[in-house]
Amino acid sequence: MPARVLVLFAHPALQKSRVNRHLATAARQVPGVTFHDLYEVYPDFQIDVPREQEQLLAHDVIVFQHPFYWYSAPALLKEWLDLVLEYGFAYGPTGTRLQGKSLLSAITTGGSAHAYTREGHNHFTMRELLAPFEQTARLCGMTWLDPFVIHHASRLGEATSLSPHIARYTQVLANLRDGQPAPASVTPPSIAKP
Ligand SMILES: Cc1cc2nc3c(=O)[nH]c(=O)nc-3n(C[C@H](O)[C@H](O)[C@H](O)COP(=O)(O)O)c2cc1C
Structure with missing residues (x-):
């Protein structure tokens, strides 16, 4: 039985998007995925x-698919978390409705992969910066999956440089649907930017 995958997409200025726009178009076309x-x-x-x-x-x-905004998500996704993950539904003694589900963050960043290291100018790793999302998943009894991250999004945008990322994202979604372990979530060296 395939898993039912729901992509909650948050981008406040899609007309200006270079990367998420294309990822969203691709995600909409993955059979069995609700966008x-x-x-x-x-x-x-x-x-x-x-x-x-x-x-x-x-x-x-x-x-959760979105651009990284101020080390977090665009405002509407935060509002969504605040309102939808209610006490008694998502957490609390009787709030068990999300238990057993999984959560994946699929994020694009302006910063390079190196910027998200101890020596880089953002100092913290993506994994560290995503701790609020990870702990939200845990509190709700959900499994936190290794995040899918595309760094240096502003350098992408031409069909050639974007296509490996789009292929990787659709593969991740298809694997989640098919219950297969997601492939490595970090940018593979072959397409990593310095
Ligand atoms: C309000 C705002 C905040 C941003 N904050 C960050 C940030 O904290 N870290 C980062 O690496 N990039 C940041 N960026 C850059 C975006 O993440 C980047 O432009 C986006 O991922 C590109 O995807 P898109 O082409 O789909 O818009 C920010 C951009 C905006 C507009």
């Missing part, structure tokens, strides 16, 4: 909480 564009559905930030909770219950794997 949900939060800024498209809730441009006024009026999130339909029961609808979002129902959608979560109907899926096994949740993917």
Whole structure:
């Protein structure tokens, strides 16, 4: 039985996007994957909480896809977390509805891979900076998957440089659907930028 994969996509300026736009187009085409564009559905930030909770219950794997903004997510995804992951639903003694599901962060950064090392100018690793998401998953009884990260997004954008990343992302989504372990989440050396 394939896993039901839900991509929650958050990008406030899709018309300016160079990378997520293409990743989103590709993700929409992966069979068995539900693609949900939060800024498209809730441009006024009026999130339909029961609808979002129902959608979560109907899926096994949740993917947060977004550009990295101030070491975190765009505001609407934070609002979504604040409203949808309610006490008694997602956490607390009776809040067990998300238990057993998995969470994957799929993120693009402006900074290079080196910038996200101890010696780099962001000092912390992606894994460290994503600790609030990891712990959110844990608190809800979800499995936190190794994040999928595309660094140096501003350097990409031409079809040639983007295509390996798009292929890797669709493969990750298909693997999640098929219950196979996700491939290495860091940028492979062959396409890594300094
Ligand atoms: C408001 C804002 C905050 C940002 N914060 C970060 C950041 O903390 N770290 C980083 O590496 N890039 C940051 N960036 C760069 C974006 O992550 C980058 O432009 C984006 O991932 C590119 O994807 P896109 O082409 O789909 O927009 C920021 C950009 C904006 C507009």
